[in-house]
Structure formats: C-alpha cells, structure tokens
Amino acid sequence: MYISLYRRYRPQTFSDMVGQSAAVGVLLESLREGSLGHAYLFSGPRGCGKTSAARLVAKSLDCLNRGEDCEPCGECENCRAIAAGEHLDVIEIDGASNRGIGEIRDLKSHVNLKALSASYKVYIIDEVHMLTEAAFNALLKTLEEPPANVVFLLATTEPHKVPVTIRSRCQHIPFHRITTADTVRRLQYVCSRENISCDDEAVWEIARQADGALRDALSLTEQAVALGRGSLTLESVRELTGGGSRAELERWVSMLRSDPQGASAALHSIMARGISSERLCEALFVLFRDLWFYSLWGDKALEALESSAAEREFLASEAAHWNKEQLRAACALCNRLLPRAHYGMKGDIFSGLVFMELQDILNGAAQPSAPRAAVPEMARSFAAAPEAARAAAPFVPPMKEAAPPSPRYAASPALSAVPETPAATSAGFDVKGLCEALGENDFSRLVGALSSDWLPIAAALLNAELCSRGGTLEVNFERDMPARNFLSAAGNRKALLRAASKLWKLEGEAPAASGGGDAENEVPEQPQVAAPDEAAANQKTAESAGDAQLTHVLRLAGAELLYTRSANSGDEDTEVNE
Numbered sequence: 260m261y262i263s264l265y266r267r268y269r270p271q272t273f274s275d276m277v278g279q280s281a282a283v284g285v286l287l288e289s290l291r292e293g294s295l296g297h298a299y300l301f302s303g304p305r306g307c308g309k310t311s312a313a314r315l316v317a318k319s320l321d322c323l324n325r326g327e328d329c330e331p332c333g334e335c336e337n338c339r340a341i342a343a344g345e346h347l348d349v350i351e352i353d354g355a356s357n358r359g360i361g362e363i364r365d366l367k368s369h370v371n372l373k374a375l376s377a378s379y380k381v382y383i384i385d386e387v388h389m390l391t392e393a394a395f396n397a398l399l400k401t402l403e404e405p406p407a408n409v410v411f412l413l414a415t416t417e418p419h420k421v422p423v424t425i426r427s428r429c430q431h432i433p434f435h436r437i438t439t440a441d442t443v444r445r446l447q448y449v450c451s452r453e454n455i456s457c458d459d460e461a462v463w464e465i466a467r468q469a470d471g472a473l474r475d476a477l478s479l480t481e482q483a484v485a486l487g488r489g490s491l492t493l494e495s496v497r498e499l500t501g502g503g504s505r506a507e508l509e510r511w512v513s514m515l516r517s518d519p520q521g522a523s524a525a526l527h528s529i530m531a532r533g534i535s536s537e538r539l540c541e542a543l544f545v546l547f548r549d550l551w552f553y554s555l556w557g558d559k560a561l562e563a564l565e566s567s568a569a570e571r572e573f574l575a576s577e578a579a580h581w582n583k584e585q586l587r588a589a590c591a592l593c594n595r596l597l598p599r600a601h602y603g604m605k606g607d608i609f610s611g612l613v614f615m616e617l618q619d620i621l622n623g624a625a626q627p628s629a630p631r632a633a634v635p636e637m638a639r640s641f642a643a644a645p646e647a648a649r650a651a652a653p654f655v656p657p658m659k660e661a662a663p664p665s666p667r668y669a670a671s672p673a674l675s676a677v678p679e680t681p682a683a684t685s686a687g688f689d690v691k692g693l694c695e696a697l698g699e700n701d702f703s704r705l706v707g708a709l710s711s712d713w714l715p716i717a718a719a720l721l722n723a724e725l726c727s728r729g730g731t732l733e734v735n736f737e738r739d740m741p742a743r744n745f746l747s748a749a750g751n752r753k754a755l756l757r758a759a760s761k762l763w764k765l766e767g768e769a770p771a772a773s774g775g776g777d778a779e780n781e782v783p784e785q786p787q788v789a790a791p792d793e794a795a796a797n798q799k800t801a802e803s804a805g806d807a808q809l810t811h812v813l814r815l816a817g818a819e820l821l822y823t824r825s826a827n828s829g830d831e832d833t834e835v836n837e
Contacts (some may be wrong), residue, residue, distance in 0.1 A: 265477040268449055270311045271342065272330050274318075277373045277445050277473055278437035279308050279373055285432055286312065290319050291330040296430045298389075298402050298411040302418035308470025308703025310351075312434070313383045313412040317349045320410065321377035348377040354386040354415075355688055360393040369400050380409045386635055387413040388420035391399035395422050403428045436471025439463070439565040445473060446480055450491060455484055457491035463567045464496045464504045501533035508546050509573045513618060517604055525609045536600035543613070551586035588620045708758045716755055719745050772795040 270276045289295045295316075301309040306485070308631050311535060318341050319330035331338050342347035366382065374380045384390075392396070402411055402425065413429060415421055443466045450457045464484065468716070469476035479499065480491060487495035497504050507529065515522040529539070552560040553574040561571055578586075592613070600609060709717040719742040724735045734755070736743040745751060 262448060263478070264453075264473045264481045268452075268477065270308065270315065270444075271333050273315055274330065276308055278316075278441040279434055282312060282434050284314055286416070287329055289812050290316075295320070295410065297405050297409070297640050298429040298452060299413065300418065300421065300429040300431045301412065302433060303416070304436050305416055305472055306469070306474035306476075307434045307437055309414040309434050310383065310385055315347075316410070316412060316419065317346075317381040317383070318464070319709070320379040320381065321346070321348065321529065336466075348374045348379070349375070349381045349383065350681040351383045351385065354384050355389040360388045360391065360397050363390070363394045363397040370401055371406055374408055378408065380406075381412060382409070383412045383414070385414045386416070387425075388415045390782075392422075395425055396742075399424055399428070401511060422529050437473050438471070439466045439692045442466035442469055442473055442476050443470075444475055449477065449480065455491055459567060460494050460506055460569060461493040462502075463570075464500075464506075465491075467505065468496075468500055470614065475813060488591060495534075501535075502527060502529045503532075503534035503539050503542055504535065505542070505546070505570065509570070509577070512546060512550075515614075516621060519618060522748045523614055526614055527607075530610050536604050538607055539599065539609070540593050540597045540600045540613075547576055547586055547589040547593065550578050551583065551590060552584055554583050556582065590619060592616050592620070599694045611616075614756060689722060705759060705762055708762055709755070713751075713754050714756070716720055716746065716751055718742075758789060 273283050273287055279385065286295075299313075299316075301312060303309055304763070310557070314329065318333075319325060322331040324333040333339075333342070337346060344351060350366075352362070356430050370380075370382075377500065386660075405411065411429070413425075418431070418433075419500065421596050436440070438452050443730075444456055446462050446465060449455075450462075460485045461483070465476055468479060469518045479496075483495045483499050484491050486499055493504065493506065511522060511525050515526060530536075549564050549570075552564060558575075561574070564574075596604075596609065596612060650721065685757050695748045706720060709720070720734075722736060722740060722742045723746070735744055746755065
C-alpha cells in the first residue's frame with residue numbers, strides 16, 4: 260500500500276525535527292536528567308510537529324535500546340510498534356471525536372492498570388481543546404496526580420481554549436511555525452531521497468503556500484509531482500495552486516510599470532485561473548513590502564527576508580524604478596483591500612481596484628493623507644503660551660443648530676482639501692494659493708477681501724457655508740465648532756458684514772452665524788469692555804508672553820481651530836476665542 264510523503268517522512272528521531280530546536284531541547288534535557296514531567300501541553304500551528312514530538316517522547320521512554328543522548332533506536336519492537344500506532348501502552352486519543360465525559364471516564368478506569376509491555380503508559384490527546392467542559396473537569400484530578408508510570412501529552416492548535424485549570428497542571432511547550440527556509444531545505448531533502456527532479460523556484464513557491472506547515476508542504480509536493488509527471492516544476496505548482504505565484508507576480512509588477520495595457524490583461528488572466536482575491540492581496544502585499552524594505556536598506560534588508568536567489572535579483576533590479584512613498588502607498592492599498600477581500604469581493608472588482616489604484620500611485624495621482632495629529636509650529640507656540648495669556652480670551656457660548664438652508668454662494672471645501680501653505684507655519688498667509696484652491700467664485704473673493712486685515716475671520720469661513728436671504732448674509736455650520744463661536748462675536752460679525760457689503764452690496768443686520776439661520780439662535784451683541792486695571796494687566800501679561808509672535812495663528816488639527824486676532828487691526832470690538 261502506498262504511504263503518503265508526510266507519513267513516510269514523519270520524524271523518527273529528535274534530530275529529524277525541523278524548526279523546533281527550543282521545544283526539542285527542553286524535552287531532550289528533561290529525558291537526560293530523568294526529570295520529565297507527568298503532563299505536557301504542546302501548542303502551535305498545524306503541521307509543525309506537535310504529535311510527532313509526543314510520539315518521540317513515548318519512544319524515548321519505552322525504547323529498549325535507547326542511546327546515551329536519549330534518542331530512540333527506531334529498531335526495537337517498542338519503537339516500531341509506536342511508529343505504526345499499534346503499541347498497547349501508548350494510547351492516542353482524538354479529542355475532536357472523543358470529547359465527552361464518557362470517554363474520559365473510560366480513560367480514568369484504565370490509568371491505574373499496569374503497563375503491559377513497556378515501562379511507561381503514555382496518553383497522547385490530540386486537539387485537546389475540543390473536549391467538553393464536563394470532560395475537562397473529569398480529567399482534572401487524574402491529570403494532577405497520575406500514577407508514577409503514566410505520562411500525559413496534550414496537543415492543541417488553540418491553547419487559549421484549554422481551561423486554565425488544565426494548563427496549570429501541565430508544562431506548556433509552545434511550538435512555532437516552520438520558517439520558509441527550513442521548509443525549503445526539508446523539501447529538497449525529500450526530493451533527493453525520492454529521486455524527484457525539482458526546480459528551486461517551485462520548491463520556494465510550495466514553501467510559501469504551506470505557510471509554516473511542513474505537512475501541508477509535503478502534501479502539495481506530492482500533488483505537484485503527480486501533476487508534473489514525476490517532476491516538481493513551477494508550472495505544475497502554478498496549475499495546482501491556481502496561479503499567482505511569486506515569479507508571476509514579479510513579472511506582473513514589472514509589466515505594470517512598463518506596459519500597463521498588458522498588465523491589465525495579465526491580471527485578468529491570473530484571476531481567471533482561480534486564485535482567490537484574499538490570497539492575491541496577501542501575495543502582493545508581501546511583494547511590495549519586500550521592495551519597500553530593499554529600497555530603504557538595500558542588501559542589508561535581504562538578511563531579514565526569506566527569498567531565493569532569483570527573488571533577490573528581482574528586488575535589486577525592480578526597486579530602482581519605485582520610490583519609497585510609492586511602495587509604501589502600494590502596501591497601504593493592499594492593507595485596505597485585504598479585509599474586503601476576506602469577507603468576499605468579486606474577482607473583477609478586486610482586479611479593477613488594484614489596477615486603477617496602482618496606476619494612480621505610479622502616476623503620482625494618489626495623494627497621501629496628512630496625519631490628523633500634525634500641529635503647525637505656530638499652533639504649538641500658542642499652546643505653550645502662559646495660561647494667563649490664553650485665559651484672557653472671552654468665552655462665547657455655543658448656539659443651537661438647525662437645518663441649513665439652501666446655499667446661494669459656493670460652499671467651502673473641507674479643511675483636509677486645502678493644500679498646506681506657508682500660513683500653517685508662519686504669520687505670512689498665502690492668500691493667492693488658498694483662493695486658487697477654492698476656485699474662482701464669490702466665496703474665494705470674500706476670503707481674499709478679509710485676509711489682509713481679518714485673517715482669523717477668513718480662516719473661520721473655511722468651515723462655513725454662506726447664503727443670502729432678503730439682503731441679509733447668513734453663515735451656517737454643520738455642527739458646533741470654535742469657528743462658529745468665533746464668528747458669533749460682535750466685532751467679528753461686524754467685520755464680516757462690512758467685507759460682504761462691499762463685495763455683494765448687502766444691507767441690513769449683521770450676519771448670523773448659526774446652524775440654520777434662525778433669528779433666535781443669534782447671540783445678542785454685548786459690549787466686551789474690560790475694566791482699565793484689568794485691561795492693563797491683560798496687556799502686560801500678553802506682552803510678557805510674547806503676544807506679538809501669536810498673531811495670525813491658524814491651527815489645523817482635525818476639525819478644531821485656534822484663532823487669534825491681529826493686535827494692530829484697529830477694531831475695538833475684536834473678539835478672540837479659543
């Protein structure tokens with residue numbers, strides 16, 4: 260009868276274990292010193308060698324010709340029976356199918372029986388996390404104080420599902436995913452033993468597809484060899500996995516830059532061969548990540564990347580055609596699309612999004628968003644001013660919002676849409692650049708008219724919407740914000756009305772800064788006149804704090820704004836609000 264490769268090449272000695280040096284070292288040292296515990300919990304991803312290690316421990320305990328290094332001989336009667344799963348004193352239990360309290364009661368009834376033909380009785384419970392709560396409770400006492408010649412070896416892929424009361428009675432040994440390089444070496448060894456001709460790129464592709472599980476890698480190898488008529492080729496691996504191999508994606512990335520039309524057809528062909536959107540997104544992320552690392556650190560980055568010789572040549576040649584920001588943006592694109600691909604996305608939609616976004620990144624059309632936490636230098640200096648200087652600003656209570664009316668004049672864009680200008684870091688405000696960004700309309704002309712002497716008011720209007728009703732100017736906001744309170748102050752409303760009257764020939768009352776233009780939401784004008792002594796004290800405090808450096812401050816931090824009024828603007832009703 261034919262035996263699969265992963266069964267035929269299951270480790271028969273501790274030295275055969277691949278990529279688990281720490282776990283193997285702990286077990287071997289305990290066996291040498293005769294201090295092996297009565298219960299162990301092996302945890303780790305699938306196919307990393309947990310059950311194989313448990314069988315090796317059982318072999319080492321019951322081997323009739325064990326060497327000084329505690330390695331089982333593999334030739335004695337006990338070793339052969341354990342390897343075949345036929346030894347009566349080594350009981351393997353599948354926790355997924357024997358998970359009830361009845362099975363655990365049967366186990367407890369046999370634990371105290373003497374071993375039949377070996378020195379130790381070993382219970383190997385695989386997928387132990389599948390046991391029911393009642394079964395775990397029934398196992399507790401036996402697991403804590405078993406007979407002297409009984410050893411429990413529990414294996415699980417999800418240790419967090421094992422109750423704490425069970426974990427505390429076991430020595431927990433974590434197993435790790437096997438690295439791609441270790442998997443490649445093992446596959447090459449197996450191919451040489453089986454006289455299978457193999458391509459290096461095919462072996463590397465299988466190792467990536469296995470994702471740290473050596474059992475999966477051997478199973479894929481067996482299928483690819485059958486598909487390749489006795490040879491392991493990259494073409495057979497590509498046909499087996501549905502396309503999207505590393506070499507194919509490398510060619511596609513190069514074509515994306517040099518031949519966009521051909522790249523579009525190639526991406527459609529890759530998706531048509533059956534690769535899932537999620538797996539393609541993950542593969543593209545890894546590829547762009549490697550290119551980004553290489554563009555940052557050059558050959559030093561190759562030490563941290565698991566890649567073949569051909570892949571290293573590609574990174575060295577292709578990274579020169581991309582800048583760091585483009586590669587970082589490509590990684591961010593894959594990161595954004597991965598959750599959507601995971602929960603289901605049609606292949607045509609996914610391929611279209613990927614192609615269009617990457618073309619925008621290559622052409623420089625994709626603009627990275629500015630960090631919301633960025634605070635301009637002048638705003639930081641204002642935040643560092645003495646508390647007394649900032650406390651001198653009068654407080655204007657917020658007003659109730661209502662539904663905004665239909666605008667007559669163009670609404671202002673969001674703050675995030677305004678390009679960064681020198682105004683963000685200095686007192687000189689680039690009015691021309693701002694008005695060009697706002698477009699040629701009445702709103703931009705109003706901002707330009709205000710900016711010469713009333714820069715804070717012009718800045719506050721960037722979050723507002725203007726409309727005219729019956730010859731009266733109304734200023735509307737979507738929600739409460741500092742800009743709304745600032746424009747509600749008496750002096751600021753007068754200044755805005757004067758500028759609007761000159762531009763649009765308006766008559767009537769001062770403009771209302773509200774959520775819907777209702778008269779009841781207007782804040783009545785109240786003179787804000789400080790006592791002479793208080794005014795002098797405030798002026799002295801402001802001067803000592805370097806108030807001259809805090810003029811014309813515009814702070815862009817999310818939707819919050821800090822406004823200050825120029826000290827030489829010449830209006831007695833100036834209001835300052837933070």
